[in-house]
Amino acid sequence: MKNKSLASLQELKNIIGLKIVKCYRKFNTYDVSHIPVNLRNLEQDGLIFLILEDNSIIGFYPNTESFSIDYNFIEDLEINQLIDISEDLFFKNIIGFNIVNLTNLYEFLEKPYGLEFVFENNSRMNIIYESESDYEFDSLIIR
Helix, strand or coil: CCHHHHHHCHHHHCCCCCEEEEEEECCCCCCCCCCCHHHHHCCEEEEEEECCCCCCEEEEECCCCCCEEEEEEEEEEHHCCEEEECCCCHHHCCCCCCCEEEEEEEECCCCCCEEEECCCCCCCEEEEEEEECCEEEEEEEEE
């Protein structure tokens, strides 16, 4: 995986108008029995990689020191150790629809704890760092 430097929200907004075509995860948790089966692909802690229709790749990573997320554009992604979660029911209203807006999500800190994608069909996807979710500690999740 060849990473470029961390992207700013302004740089990331260049993907507005594009569609997500695939979503891959690299999970960190091995015992997931405590997470309901229908939520494991979303709520289980792990890295997130979005492939867009123009073949650009965005990686999302937890920043546990600042309780936030980092993201960057990736030049090359080896998918042999990743899980394709694109067929998950959650993505039915996400994949194939144009991204119309991106917003950083803030709470009490200066750094964003997440990023919200809004799609042309009014669906939303949040990629969030949570220090404590319903199922995990220090997790990068999708909602």
